[in-house]
Amino acid sequence: MxxxxxxxxxxxxxxxxxxxxxxxxxxxxxxxxxxxxxxxILDLATRAEPEAPPPRREPRKPAEAPAPATPPRVFEDASVQAPTAPEYDPFAPQPPFKPRRNPARRWTAAAFVAGFSMLLGTGAILYSGAPGLAAQLGLGIGGEVDTPLVFADKNVELRTMTNGNEVFAVSGRIVNPTTTKQHVPDIRVELRDGSDRLVYSWRITPMGRELGPKSAIDFNGARVGLPPNAKVVQLSFASEIGG
Structure with a gap:
């Protein structure tokens, strides 16, 4: 209601x-x-409609008898032999079966191949001199590079940003004084204290890896939060692999 x-x-x-x-x-x-x-309020005048009678069920038909099986063939001629099934020999050699494959062994082999391929790819990238990649991964041998390239117009500047942080900026030019094209390695920036001890260092990736004869390219880099005891700045050309 x-x-x-x-x-x-x-x-x-x-x-x-x-x-x-x-x-x-x-x-x-x-x-x-x-x-x-x-x-x-109950409505006593309304009469309930009679329920519909249940549907009439048809009698089930008797199942048909199965067709008689074909009688076996009788060989009346004694010279004709009826075919017989081969005798079963439990000790007879069985045909060879295919060995079941081990999925764990297949996955192990696939993982080994993938890892070996990744190792070869990493070595190829490092050998080709991907800029700064080896240094970021901490791989390689490090050290300075023997190159005829020289630094020019070096500039060191300490700037103060609007938020109060001090930015240490280094810029300059890389000059090729030779008459042949030279490969440009990474630039290593070292900060040392008054006792010539290394307190901080980082790398600058050059704008190009090839420098033509008698030509030059610019470089620049910056860092924040440097040690307060840094007094001396040194620039050098470093190996592209490692430290």
Whole structure:
């Protein structure tokens, strides 16, 4: 049955059994108004429709008898031998079977091949001189490079940013004084204290790896948060592999 609050006109759908045959006091959940709800009025004039009779079940047909099997062939001529099944010998050699593959062994072999390929690829990248990659990975032998290239117009500057941090900037030019094309290695920046002890270092990747004869290219690099005891700056050409 449907209940309607007389105050806020909120309607509720509740089962007849919740009100009962004698009625009960109910309360609106919206405005908290309470009233007595009379039970639902039974409609005795409406007659229930008769139920439809169950469907008639057809009698089951008897199952048909299976067709008679074909009688075995009888060989009347004694000179004709009936075919016989080969005798089973449990000790006879069996045909060879394919060995079952071991999936774990296949995955191990695939992982080994993939790891070996990655090792070869890394070696090829390091050998070809990928800029700064070996230094970032911590691989290689390090050391300075013997090259005819020289530094020119070197400039060291300590700048203060708007947020108060100090930026140490290094710039200059790399000059090729020879008449042949030269390979440009990485630039190593070393900061040393008053006792010539190394306190900080980093690498600068050049703008190009090849420098023509009698030509030059610019370089620059910067770092923040350097040690306060750094007093001397040294520039050198370093190996592209390692430290």
């Amino acid at each position: 449907i209940l309607e609050c007389s105050q806020c006109r909120t309607r509720y759908l509740v089962p007849d059994s919740a009100i009962g045959a004698d009625g009960r006091t109910v309360r609106c959940a919206s405005c908290k108004h309470s009233w007595f709800q009379a039970p639902a």
